[in-house]
Amino acid sequence: MLTLHSAPLVLPVGAEPVPDGAVVVDGDRIAAIGPYAQVAAAYESARTRRWPGVLTPGLRQWHGRWLLTRCYHPDPREADELGTEPITGAALDELAPDAARMAGSVRRGLQRMLAHGTTHVGGPFPDVVRQSVVRAGLREVPEPWRSAPPVWFGPDLDPFVEGYDLPGTAHGPLTVGGRADLAVFDVPDEAALTAKGAGTCVATVLGGRLVYRRR
Known part of the structure; x- marks a missing residue:
């Protein structure tokens, strides 16, 4: 089944941000990335999931x-x-x-x-x-x-806590044909994401499957 994930800002990493963007997932792969209007017109049969904030690669x-x-x-x-x-x-x-x-x-x-x-x-x-x-x-x-963090790190599950930016924390860029490992965060932009951290996550998609959704 095709699923279209849309967000006010898609941050593919390694490519330009896409305002009002979308990522189409086909099985466990990414089928398309682009502006929502353009992608939705090309994939009319896709189920749509609309998310707040920014859509990024999984961390x-x-x-x-x-x-x-x-x-x-x-x-x-x-x-x-x-x-x-x-x-x-x-x-x-x-x-x-x-x-x-x-x-x-x-x-x-x-x-x-x-x-x-x-x-x-x-x-x-x-x-x-x-x-x-x-x-x-x-x-x-x-x-x-x-495997062992610095002594000052502490047991924190937030990958941004050590001061990494998104390219240093993402598993890799979102690419057409690549594995559909995505995350969505309820923040307006990349700067807010690195400042507020991954605790703002509202959804995680792993191999095309929605495995976490904030209630």
């Missing part, structure tokens, strides 16, 4: 291995006791979660990455974690030298 979380193996992502049922933020360092050692709790943590961590527009995660991962990454549909990108 890359450089520190995926560390966030999934050296952090514990609390279950919402544990919020009263543990809070909602990832737990790491001495607090993680004190918590000492067993393998079953860590498996649940990995699944929640991946879902929370999707809620930040992340489609690619830096590994390499142990096999048990890789299986969860594969099941979630995210793409593993070997980045062993980035």
